[in-house]
Amino acid sequence: MLPWNQIDTVLLDMDGTLLDLHFDNHFWLQLVPQELAKQRAITVAQASKLVEEQYASVAGTLNWYCLDYWRDTLGLDILALHRDLVDRIQMRQDSMPFLQGLEQAGKLRILVTNAHPDNLQLKLEHTELRRGLDKLISSHETGYPKEHPEFWLALFERFQLEPARCLFIDDSEPILAAARQAGVGFQLGIKNPDSKKPHKHFSDFPSIDDYHLLLDDLLAGG
Structure with a gap:
């Protein structure tokens, strides 16, 4: 599904993408x-x-x-x-295997969230999420939400990223669209952000409901 040999950095949303949105x-x-x-x-x-x-x-x-x-x-x-x-704060069951797979494959893992810093800290304290990440940023640090192009410019500059070699994973189609418009090379949607609700449909982006679907190709190098 993804050309992993063209991806150096994986940008990951938090709520609904790594944590259960329930x-x-x-x-x-x-x-x-x-x-x-x-x-x-x-x-x-x-x-x-x-x-x-x-x-x-x-x-x-x-x-x-x-x-x-x-x-x-x-x-x-x-x-x-x-x-x-x-x-009630829970990680998705497939998140840590995927984050560990990204580490094994040598990909940089950056949490990219709109969550308020206090909310982010609370969730890091009550899950094992932090040990699956290399870097993290809250949009509140930039003054712009992920829906805004200025957020992406600030993100690329802070971490010295090459946008075309980044994959962004999120459960929001409008935010995936904002990332694509900002120059992020690859986008992936999450169809089941809330474990208690029906799957979502993504019309403009590839999407999955289980990170295990990516692991074979990821570890093989894409």
């Missing part, structure tokens, strides 16, 4: 409305409608991913609520 979906779509309903003495349905409207208003911007923004906007201690659910 945690985030549960947190933002269920726990946050429940807590907001308690705080404001409204129904959970009313709270859900309110937060979904708020989410939609900043979709695709850095604020959408910013815990500080949601703390101030909703009046909830978002990080504390995350800590209450740390037992």
Whole structure:
């Protein structure tokens, strides 16, 4: 599926790509409305409608991913609520075998996430993800989300990357498109970011639902 001999660096999204997105979906779509309903003495349905409207208003911007923004906007201690659910943070079952395979094949492994640095740190503390990575960056460090071309310019410069020899893996088709437009040579979608939801369909990019599908070719050198 991929010409591994043309790929030096693998850029990996975190939530939904290396970690099971079920945690985030549960947190933002269920726990946050429940807590907001308690705080404001409204129904959970009313709270859900309110937060979904708020989410939609900043979709695709850095604020959408910013815990500080949601703390101030909703009046909830978002990080504390995350800590209450740390037992739900799980890696995908196929992530570590793939990350270890990339190391064995001599590929540079860079985590490229829109997650807020506090959120990122929490997830690194409660999973084995860090030992499967060489470098990492949160888009908050650049001032731009992955949807924005300036993020990619900052990424390439920071790690002295040759974009054409990079593979980017993500569960979001618009973000894969942003990477392609920025000059990233190869893109791959993840069809099953949330283990509790049906598979997604990718119309413009190759996609998989199990990293084990890549290992034979990866270790053979592509």
